[in-house]
Amino acid sequence: MELPKTTRRKFLRNIGFISVGFPLLSSCFEEQEKAMAKRIDYNGDLPGSMRNASLVNAWLQVLEDGRVLIFSGKVELGQGIRMAICQVAAEELDLDLDQVEVHLAETGVTPDEGYTAGSGSVPNSAMSVRYAAATARKKLLELASSQLNAPIEKLSFSQGNVGYQNQNLNFAEILGGTQIEMEVSKPVPIKDSSSYQYVGKAIHRKDIPKMVIGEEIYVQDLRFPGMVHARVLRPASYQSFLTSIDLDGLSAEVSGVLKTVVKGNFVGVITEREYQAVKAERYLKNHSEWTSETAFPEEENLYNHLKSIAESPETIQDKGDVSKAFAENKTYQAEYTKPYFQHGAIGPACGIAMFDGDILHIWSHSQGIYPMRSAIAAILKMDQSKIHVTGIPGAGCFGHNSADDAAADAAILAIEYPGKHVRVQWSRTDEHTWEPYGTAMIMKMVASMDNQGKITAWKSDVWTDTHSMRPNRDPATLLNTRYLEDPIPLTQRGYLGGGHRNADPYYAFPKMQVNAHFFNGPLRVSSLRSLGSYGNIFAIESFMDELAGKANKNPFEFRIIHLNDERAIAVIQKLQQLCDSAKVNTGEGIGMAFSRYKNNTAYAAVAAHVKVDPAAGMLQLKKLWAVGDVGQIINLDGITNQFEGGMIQAASWTLKEQVNFKGDQITSEDWMSYPIFRFDEIPEVEVVMIDHPELPAEGGGEVSMPPTGAAIANAVYQACGIRVYDLPIRIEKISN
Amino acid sequence: MPHYNLRINGLVREVETDADTPLLYVLRDYLELNGPKFGCGLSQCGACMVLIDGEASTSCMRPISSLGDAEIITLEGLRDKNGNLHPVQKAFVQEQAAQCGYCLNGMVMASVSLLNQNPAPNEQEIREGMQLNLCRCSTHSRIIKAIKSAAKTQ
Ligand code: FES
Ligand code: FES
Numbered sequence: 009m010e011l012p013k014t015t016r017r018k019f020l021r022n023i024g025f026i027s028v029g030f031p032l033l034s035s036c037f038e039e040q041e042k043a044m045a046k047r048i049d050y051n052g053d054l055p056g057s058m059r060n061a062s063l064v065n066a067w068l069q070v071l072e073d074g075r076v077l078i079f080s081g082k083v084e085l086g087q088g089i090r091m092a093i094c095q096v097a098a099e100e101l102d103l104d105l106d107q108v109e110v111h112l113a114e115t116g117v118t119p120d121e122g123y124t125a126g127s128g129s130v131p132n133s134a135m136s137v138r139y140a141a142a143t144a145r146k147k148l149l150e151l152a153s154s155q156l157n158a159p160i161e162k163l164s165f166s167q168g169n170v171g172y173q174n175q176n177l178n179f180a181e182i183l184g185g186t187q188i189e190m191e192v193s194k195p196v197p198i199k200d201s202s203s204y205q206y207v208g209k210a211i212h213r214k215d216i217p218k219m220v221i222g223e224e225i226y227v228q229d230l231r232f233p234g235m236v237h238a239r240v241l242r243p244a245s246y247q248s249f250l251t252s253i254d255l256d257g258l259s260a261e262v263s264g265v266l267k268t269v270v271k272g273n274f275v276g277v278i279t280e281r282e283y284q285a286v287k288a289e290r291y292l293k294n295h296s297e298w299t300s301e302t303a304f305p306e307e308e309n310l311y312n313h314l315k316s317i318a319e320s321p322e323t324i325q326d327k328g329d330v331s332k333a334f335a336e337n338k339t340y341q342a343e344y345t346k347p348y349f350q351h352g353a354i355g356p357a358c359g360i361a362m363f364d365g366d367i368l369h370i371w372s373h374s375q376g377i378y379p380m381r382s383a384i385a386a387i388l389k390m391d392q393s394k395i396h397v398t399g400i401p402g403a404g405c406f407g408h409n410s411a412d413d414a415a416a417d418a419a420i421l422a423i424e425y426p427g428k429h430v431r432v433q434w435s436r437t438d439e440h441t442w443e444p445y446g447t448a449m450i451m452k453m454v455a456s457m458d459n460q461g462k463i464t465a466w467k468s469d470v471w472t473d474t475h476s477m478r479p480n481r482d483p484a485t486l487l488n489t490r491y492l493e494d495p496i497p498l499t500q501r502g503y504l505g506g507g508h509r510n511a512d513p514y515y516a517f518p519k520m521q522v523n524a525h526f527f528n529g530p531l532r533v534s535s536l537r538s539l540g541s542y543g544n545i546f547a548i549e550s551f552m553d554e555l556a557g558k559a560n561k562n563p564f565e566f567r568i569i570h571l572n573d574e575r576a577i578a579v580i581q582k583l584q585q586l587c588d589s590a591k592v593n594t595g596e597g598i599g600m601a602f603s604r605y606k607n608n609t610a611y612a613a614v615a616a617h618v619k620v621d622p623a624a625g626m627l628q629l630k631k632l633w634a635v636g637d638v639g640q641i642i643n644l645d646g647i648t649n650q651f652e653g654g655m656i657q658a659a660s661w662t663l664k665e666q667v668n669f670k671g672d673q674i675t676s677e678d679w680m681s682y683p684i685f686r687f688d689e690i691p692e693v694e695v696v697m698i699d700h701p702e703l704p705a706e707g708g709g710e711v712s713m714p715p716t717g718a719a720i721a722n723a724v725y726q727a728c729g730i731r732v733y734d735l736p737i738r739i740e741k742i743s744n
Numbered sequence: 745m746p747h748y749n750l751r752i753n754g755l756v757r758e759v760e761t762d763a764d765t766p767l768l769y770v771l772r773d774y775l776e777l778n779g780p781k782f783g784c785g786l787s788q789c790g791a792c793m794v795l796i797d798g799e800a801s802t803s804c805m806r807p808i809s810s811l812g813d814a815e816i817i818t819l820e821g822l823r824d825k826n827g828n829l830h831p832v833q834k835a836f837v838q839e840q841a842a843q844c845g846y847c848l849n850g851m852v853m854a855s856v857s858l859l860n861q862n863p864a865p866n867e868q869e870i871r872e873g874m875q876l877n878l879c880r881c882s883t884h885s886r887i888i889k890a891i892k893s894a895a896k897t898q
Contacts, residue, residue, distance in 0.1 A: 086844025086881050212840060219845035220833040220852060222779030222819040229778040237773075263745070263762065281761070283769040286785075354783050354791055354880045355846040403783075403846035404881040436784040645840055649883065653843055656882035679788040679878060687874040690884040 045102065045203035047142075049195035052704075054139060057081065057132040058192060061119035064147070065187040067140035068097070074168045074178030075107045078141075081121030082133045083113045083375060084215070086404040087709050088646035089129045091213045095206040095642055096134045100141035100199055102166045105206065105214075113377050113399030123376035123478055125407070125535065127609065127707030130642055135705065142198045144188050151182050201640070201701035208699060210645035227373045227400040228358045232429040235360070236266055237282040239289035240417045241275040242438055243491060244298035245672040246532070249273055253296040262288045269424045272493035276421045278430060286435075301672040304530045311345050311450050311471075318471050318525040325512050328519030330454075333465030337456035340555060344453070344547040346735045348445040348531050348667035350676065352684055355403030356439035359415035361422035362429040368395045368422060372415035373402025379480045380412045384419050386483035387492070395419075406657070408534040410434060410443045412479045413487040420488060440682060441674040442487060445667055446536025447473035447529060449507070451547030455517075461559030463570060465519035468511045468548070473529040475506025475539040487532075501528070506539035510714060513548050514604045515570035531667065531674070538710040541605060542658065542717055546735065549601035549718030554731065563722065567602055575611055575637050575700075576604060582635040582696060583613040590631070595621055599722025601715035610638040610706040614655060614715040616691075616723040622730075622743040629659055629691040629720060634712050636695065639703035651695045651712040658716035660685035664736055748808050753821030759808065767803035767811065768792045771818060779819025779849045783878070790850035790877035794818045800850075800857030802876070819849045822856065832856050835894035836887075843881035850877045855891045864895055 054062075061067065061081075069077045078097050084090045094108045101108075111118060121133055148170060153160045158172035169176045201207070219225060243250070250273045259265045264280035265288055275296065277288040305313040360371040368390065374380045377397040385392035402411055418432040450471035456464045477498070483489040484498040508524045556566035564584040568577050580602055587598050600615040617631040632655045641647055664683055668675045676682035695712075717735065724742065725731045732741050747760050752775065759774050766785075771777045771794070783791025785804045792804040795817040822830040829837070832855045842848050851874070858865060858873035865873060870891050879887070 086842070086846075088843070212837070216837050216840060216842050216845065219842055219848050220819070220829065220836050221823065222777065222849065224778050226778075226781075226846065228782065231776060281765075281769070282773040283762070283765045286769075352880050353846075354789060354844075354878055355781060356783075401844065404844035406880070433782065436786055436788075649840060649843060649886070652885055653882040656884060657880065660882070678786055679784060684878065684880065685882070685884075686876075686878065687871040687884060687888075690871070690882075690888070693885045 046200040047197040048200045050139065050198045051195045054192065054194065055132045055135045057119060057121045057136045058139070062191050063189055064140045064144050064192060065189050066119050067137050068144055069187050070179040070183050072180055074180040075109065076101060076103060076179065078108060078110045078137055079118040080110060080112050080133045080137065081119040081378070082124040082129045083373070083377070083399040084401045085124060085375070087129070087650060088213050088643060089133065090215065091211060092130055092642045092646060093134050093137050095211060096138045097141045099204060099207050100138055101145055103168055105211070107168050115377055115381055115395070115397045120378040122379060125375055127605065127709045127711065130705050130707045134642060138198060139192050139196045142196045143190065143192045146197055147188050147190060148179060148182055152177055155182065204701070208641045208644060208701060211643055212645070225401060226355065227360065227371050227402050228355060228433070230360055230371055230400065232362070235429040235431055236278050236280060236425065237285040238276055238278045238418070238421050238430050238432045239285040240432060241277070241289050241292045241296065242442055243273050245301045247301040248298040248672070250275065251297045251299060253292065257295070258288060258291055261291050267425055269421055272495060273491035274420065274488060276417065278421060278425050282433065303671045304669045307669060310448060314448060314450060314471055314527050314529055318527040321469065321523040321525045323521065324508050324524050325520060325522040327521070328465065330465040330467050330519045330521045333519050334454065334456050337458055337464050339454060339456040340558065341452065341454040342551050342554060342733060344451045344550060344733045346449045346543040346546065348448045348533070349536060349661050349665050350440065350445055350667060350682055351406045351409040351443055351536055352682070353403040353405050353409055353439065356434040356436055357410040357414035358402065358431065358433045359418035360429055360431045361415070361418035363422045363426040365426060366394065368419060370395065370397045370415050370419055371400050372397060373400060373405065373411045374415055375405065375408060375411065376478060379478065380415060382481045383412070383479035383483050383486050384416050386481060387416060387486060387489050388419060388423060406537040407446070408444060408476065408478045410439055413442070416486045416488045437677045440677045442532070444477055444532045444534035447475065447533040449540065449543040451543055453547055453551040455551065455555060457555060457559060461561055461566070463515070463517050463555065466513055466517045467521045468544070469523045469525065470508050470511045470540065470544060471525040471527060472507030472540055473527055473533050474502040474504050476503035476535040478502070478534060501526070502534070506535060509539050509544065509606060510541040510603060511544040512607065514576065514607050515567070516572045517570065531669070537657070538713045541603065541710070541714040542661070545601065545603045545714035546717040546721065549603070549715060550721045550731070550733070553599065553718070553722040553725065563600055576602065578698060579611045579613040579635040579637050582698065583615055583633060586633045586635065586694065586696065587615045590617055592617070595619055595727060596630070597723045597726025597728070599719050599724070599726050601718035601722060603714045605711045605714065610636065610708055610711040612636045612651070612711045612715050614712060614719040616716070616719040618720065618723040618727050620724060620727040620742060622728060622739070625739050625743060627663070627724070627737070627739045627742065629663065629689065631692040631694070632659065632716065632719070633694045634696070635698065636708065636711060637698045637700065638706045638708045638711065639700050640705040641697060641699045642705055644697065647697055647708045648695045650708045652693045654710065654712035655693055655716045656685065656690060658713040659691065659720060662717040662720045662735060662737055664738070666736055746809070748811070750808070750811060750816060751813055752816045753818060761808060763807060763809040765808050767794070767806045767808055767816070770808050771803065777818050777820055781846060781849050783847070790854060791847055793850040793853035795853060795857060798857070798860055800854045819852060822852070830856060831898040832859065832890070832894045835890040835897070839886045839890040839893065841883055841886035841890040843883055847877060847879040851879065851887050855894065858891065859895055859898060863898065865891070
């Protein structure tokens with residue numbers, strides 16, 4: 009199958025004519041030194057993404073007009089990765105930002121970089137692009153040197169031109185129609201951070217000007233000639249079976265019906281116009297019978313139920329004899345709970361597919377187009393080389409939501425209705441009731457302290473379901489598979505490690521034990537932004553605060569005396585300075601929390617200022633501060649935006665959110681029954697980032713979330729003396 | 745099927761569709777506009793907002809048959825005759841008031857409507873004016889800044 013190559017050739021030809029001219033930072037370009045910027049040799053580990061794609065031209069190609077096209081296997085989720093990659097490439101190649109085009113996620117075209125997740129896009133994709141671009145630069149200089157008959161040191165290299173005296177060649181002229189096919193190998197001469205013109209700066213994204221005028225951006229906006237619309241009728245509940253369906257009156261009732269597809273418990277309907285599909289689905293819902301299912305556990309009893317079904321614990325970490333320390337010192341304990349949360353994308357999932365008789369083309373806002381392709385190939389029993397997936401942005405998803413399921417819906421229906429683009433749009437209710445949630449968790453903390461107020465031992469026990477059931481070779485990771493004829497049930501457990509992410513405190517405790525109790529809970533779950541870290545840090549940092557109180561220590565100081573890491577101490581001290589200037593009235597309080605994401609990536613310290621009036625039933629979050637350290641900053645405004653958004657989203661989880669269920673139904677079915685923050689609840693936010701251009705760049709998408717929950721809980725305690733152990737922190741839990 | 749003549753972005757557009765078709769589906773599916781977005785179809789999130797006779801309104805539950813000769817402006821119709829961005833559009837770019845941007849249509853339309861009615865809103869009035877609009881990426885604080893800066897320039 010020659011599809012990838014053909015597509016790529018065509019693409020390269022066409023894109024040369026797409027003008028993306030966007031006059032950003034034009035003043036900087038004028039100031040730019042024509043002389044060559046200082047370089048240093050990078051000799052460390054190359055990013056994991058380069059294992060699948062080690063050649064320069066897998067990441068970077070030169071277009072006919074001399075501009076550069078970058079390939080990345082990551083998808084744009086609103087995190088601004090396209091801009092970060094553009095900055096890094098333009099930096100290494102001394103190009104203008106509009107001389108760099110970034111092509112994201114398309115099977116057969118971009119490298120296979122797995123999922124866009126775990127704050128991994130900057131360290132993997134952007135850094136791969138950095139080394140590929142730096143290698144390309146070196147090669148271009150070598151070639152130009154021999155073509156211009158001049159030593160490399162005498163060449164100028166700027167804005168896509170390599171020059172010597174009055175001669176100039178652009179990149180395309182240097183390469184003469186070829187691409188750079190050499191391997192990226194160490195040492196790679198990369199630009200020294202002192203000469204950066206884009207990296208670390210707050211640079212505007214190129215896509216926002218397109219958004220404000222309603223250009224085609226999202227998968228929901230794609231239109232193809234002759235495209236048809238479809239809806240899938242979901243079963244009455246997770247396990248119910250279709251017992252009867254009456255299709256007879258459908259066409260009389262709803263105009264434009266083209267086809268209904270019933271395959272086991274999978275019911276789809278295809279229509280000419282979109283609203284016809286909405287009505288057809290409603291008709292089918294009212295004209296079908298489904299078995300009812302055994303009920304979910306009682307919500308009031310959820311956490312006891314989860315403990316009762318948990319497997320025997322796995323010891324994840326065991327350092328020193330904690331029991332001995334507990335016996336010898338004063339010991340404290342507390343238990344915390346976190347309910348199921350929704351991803352809650354503002355745009356419900358959408359997928360488009362077209363089967364041309366040989367190749368199945370899919371357009372999807374999946375976070376992992378290659379792994380999704382293998383799952384869809386397994387459902388359809390197709391060779392995956394016959395499936396071509398193009399990643400197109402959707403609404404921000406914050407983890408594995410229903411994007412892949414919608415793509416699979418479209419794929420199944422496109423095979424049944426070949427030759428046409430079939431567009432499947434999920435409804436709000438389906439999105440709310442069928443998406444894979446972030447799991448409920450229970451966190452039990454025990455710690456002992458000496459009479460100096462130093463913690464001598466710590467034990468975390470975490471009860472958790474899996475935190476990733478992302479699509480992969482196992483087709484049952486896609487919802488549809490469970491409802492087709494010959495359903496394939498889900499047997500695997502996905503990525504359990506996410507459950508105890510950050511369950512081992514980052515503090516230098518002499519003795520520590522972490523136990524994970526895995527359960528296979530009642531609701532569909534997968535990865536939600538920051539995985540288990542949010543729940544674990546909520547517990548650890550709430551407990552640290554409580555212990556600080558027992559030790560009679562200031563919460564900032566109490567954390568600092570237990571840390572050995574300068575960067576951790578620096579973010580906490582900076583946060584303390586910021587909070588010092590806040591005015592705290594009666595009934596108000598400030599609380600703080602700290603975490604280093606995954607204990608080995610970026611740092612965040614967050615403080616919250618709340619106002620509580622139990623009598624009036626009022627709990628108001630006035631302000632959130634964060635101090636972050638993500639190592640080298642790529643785009644200051646991008647990372648600040650991620651920190652701000654992460655804090656506000658985590659605050660919404662903390663104060664409001666909980667998936668409800670009753671009988672065999674999820675009852676959190678829309679924005680009324682699953683409320684999230686609205687404008688009247690939004691706190692003021694202030695973010696300070698500490699830049700370390702000399703250190704590796706870490707992603708920041710998830711980093712500010714874990715400490716936000718605990719900071720709010722600690723602030724509530726400061727304000728009214730009541731500690732809430734059970735999320736969400738709703739006013740009822742304080743007033744009663 | 746009935747015919748309707750709708751006044752949209754300064755033009756009269758003819759659409760033939762069932763009387764119960766919500767305006768949102770007419771705009772996206774028949775008239776191929778991208779601005780208004782489907783977010784809930786329940787009038788709960790604001791993603792589908794348009795201006796109907798100058799006021800921001802959700803379009804996802806509003807049947808085409810109820811519109812008569814109301815004047816409808818979508819995100820695409822905010823620029824002036826010379827193609828210059830509306831001050832609110834400019835302010836959203838300036839403040840980088842988006843992450844995924846899916847909510848942005850509704851945010852811009854609600855802001856335009858708010859500033860039409862109240863050219864100098866205070867913080868409280870901004871929050872009240874935007875109360876229907878949800879943003880999961882949580883760019884609210886930037887949106888508030890953008891509205892304040894648009895209020896100054898317009
Ligand atoms: S789509 Fe209309 S309010 Fe949500
Ligand atoms: S920017 Fe993503 S929903 Fe608002």
